[in-house]
Amino acid sequence: MGRFSAPIDDHPREECGVFGIHAPGKDAARLTFFALHALQHRGQEAAGIATSDNGIANIHKGQGLVSSVFNEDNLSTLTGDLAIGHTRYSTTGGSGLRNAQPQVIETIDGPLGLAHNGNLVNAPQLRRELLERGIGLQTSSDTEVMVHILAGAGGDWLSRIKVLMSRAEGAFALTILTRDAVYGVRDPWGLRPLVIGEIDGGHVLVSETCAFSTIGAKLVREVEPGEIVKLSADGVRVEQGAVPRKRAFCTFEQIYFSRPDSIHGGNLVHSTRQRLGRELARESPVEADLVVPVPDSGTPHAVGFAQESGIPYTEGLIKNRYVGRTFIEPTQRLRDAGVAMKFNPLADNLVGRRVVMVDDSIVRGTTSGPLVSMLREAGATEVHVRVACPAITDPCYMGVDMASREDLIAGNRSVDEIRQHIGADSLAFLSIDALMRALETDEGYCNACFTGDYPFDSERFVQLRLSPKEQFAQVWGD
Ligand code: SF4
Numbered sequence: 001m002g003r004f005s006a007p008i009d010d011h012p013r014e015e016c017g018v019f020g021i022h023a024p025g026k027d028a029a030r031l032t033f034f035a036l037h038a039l040q041h042r043g044q045e046a047a048g049i050a051t052s053d054n055g056i057a058n059i060h061k062g063q064g065l066v067s068s069v070f071n072e073d074n075l076s077t078l079t080g081d082l083a084i085g086h087t088r089y090s091t092t093g094g095s096g097l098r099n100a101q102p103q104v105i106e107t108i109d110g111p112l113g114l115a116h117n118g119n120l121v122n123a124p125q126l127r128r129e130l131l132e133r134g135i136g137l138q139t140s141s142d143t144e145v146m147v148h149i150l151a152g153a154g155g156d157w158l159s160r161i162k163v164l165m166s167r168a169e170g171a172f173a174l175t176i177l178t179r180d181a182v183y184g185v186r187d188p189w190g191l192r193p194l195v196i197g198e199i200d201g202g203h204v205l206v207s208e209t210c211a212f213s214t215i216g217a218k219l220v221r222e223v224e225p226g227e228i229v230k231l232s233a234d235g236v237r238v239e240q241g242a243v244p245r246k247r248a249f250c251t252f253e254q255i256y257f258s259r260p261d262s263i264h265g266g267n268l269v270h271s272t273r274q275r276l277g278r279e280l281a282r283e284s285p286v287e288a289d290l291v292v293p294v295p296d297s298g299t300p301h302a303v304g305f306a307q308e309s310g311i312p313y314t315e316g317l318i319k320n321r322y323v324g325r326t327f328i329e330p331t332q333r334l335r336d337a338g339v340a341m342k343f344n345p346l347a348d349n350l351v352g353r354r355v356v357m358v359d360d361s362i363v364r365g366t367t368s369g370p371l372v373s374m375l376r377e378a379g380a381t382e383v384h385v386r387v388a389c390p391a392i393t394d395p396c397y398m399g400v401d402m403a404s405r406e407d408l409i410a411g412n413r414s415v416d417e418i419r420q421h422i423g424a425d426s427l428a429f430l431s432i433d434a435l436m437r438a439l440e441t442d443e444g445y446c447n448a449c450f451t452g453d454y455p456f457d458s459e460r461f462v463q464l465r466l467s468p469k470e471q472f473a474q475v476w477g478d
Helices: 028-037 070-075 121-131 142-152 156-169 210-215 251-256 269-283 299-309 334-343 366-376 416-424 432-438 459-464 467-474
Strands: 018-021 046-053 056-063 082-088 103-107 110-120 171-179 180-188 194-199 202-206 217-221 227-232 235-240 291-294 318-320 342-344 353-361 381-385 428-431
Touching: 018 110, 018 121, 018 171, 018 180, 018 227, 028 046, 028 070, 028 082, 028 202, 028 210, 046 110, 046 171, 056 103, 056 110, 070 171, 082 110, 082 171, 082 180, 110 121, 110 142, 121 142, 121 194, 142 156, 142 171, 156 180, 194 210, 202 210, 202 227, 210 217, 251 269, 269 381, 269 432, 291 299, 299 353, 334 342, 334 366, 342 366, 353 366, 366 381, 366 416, 381 432, 416 428
Parallel strands: 291 353, 353 381, 381 428
Antiparallel strands: 018 082, 018 202, 046 056, 046 082, 103 110, 110 171, 171 180, 180 227, 194 202, 194 217, 227 235, 318 342
16 A cells, blocks of 8 residues: 555655654643644654653654544653654655654663654665664664664763764754753754744744744744754753754755745745745746646745736646545556646636746656646646746755656756656746845755755765665665
8 A cells, every 4th residue: 555646746755844842841742743733744654752751751653644643542641741753754764654753762871762854875884883783773764773873872962962963974853852851953064954942931843933833832043053952951952063064954945845834044935935936937937828826835936926927826726635645545547647636727717828837846747747738628828837946957865755866857858858748838947046046045055956066075975876775785785
């Protein structure tokens, strides 16, 4: 059995959501549950919560959506005022329950739990080192590798986390649970987001600020690259755990991953996406009658395009939001139906019109062609496609599921070849310069999937060119 969202959803797959809380006198697990609800968009395969209560760890996790994993009965067993939580989309390690997070073990210093968003590019080497030291591994995820590095390093937890940060290469935003504290850790490049919030008498750490309004917290600040944040009875303590590198925040958080009501770098994501659409309209104008978004993620970009171009915005496609949220295998007929299962055209809005279809991104190119055909069949006389990010030409090795150039429609095709492939009258992607103008900066972002310029300048770079499977084979000689 498997999910069938892949062929009919052409986006980078979400990463993961992490959360941590110290809330004296409060039901930390319940607050974590609601925060995970707000982070559901970052991963729908599995969810989990671990708490620490006077040195005893409690954990519940399962496959599926947050609302199906937790209920009053299992939440009531998660006692304590320290908790971490996770929503999972598997970029490495497979989607089985054994890879669900948080991962919790017992150590000589009490419980240790870890929730991870990201991907270690040197995980195969680290796995091998652990196995050679006689440490058995139960899962195929790099999260377990980090758990054992933390457990095996000497000293207090802050020292152990520094050891982990000195060994781990890649993207990692972590929340860590111990007997008497929750820690937040952000990799030295700041690839994945992590912010600190304040909640009545306590503090939280979370991937995105959209969780704050759900649980009644307010933003304190972002965790800076390389920082360790400790939440405990002593309040908040921040230490630099690793020397910060050239900041490389994942641009796709702004373009697609993060919820529109989250704030990154002081800017509301929704507003940033409208600016992307405005830049796109300025850079690649077209004569047309209507601007139509690919819902829902392309909507703010399309609104920006319409505002800048003066072309009226209207809905032309209706999305079934529940496709891809089932574990029931589709029949072959439904599989063949492809995007028709997910989108329906609004013919009355389209007949006889020249349409600009605005999408946030094109990854594999699996939906753009069928959507262009759908708009034409519904009566559009011309379909011009505008994409609010640059063409994705290079794989991502930092925790986003785009690990192979062959999977990317722009990996080996020109823009005009892609236009022909999807059957559009015209096609344009946003330029890198316009992207950075919309982000109101010219630095601080990873744009490697658009440029091939990766944030890592090390011997790992050669391995970064390999798929995770190839990396593993290189280490294990198979
Ligand atoms: S390569 Fe692309 S998806 Fe991956 S971290 Fe960089 S910007 Fe994000």
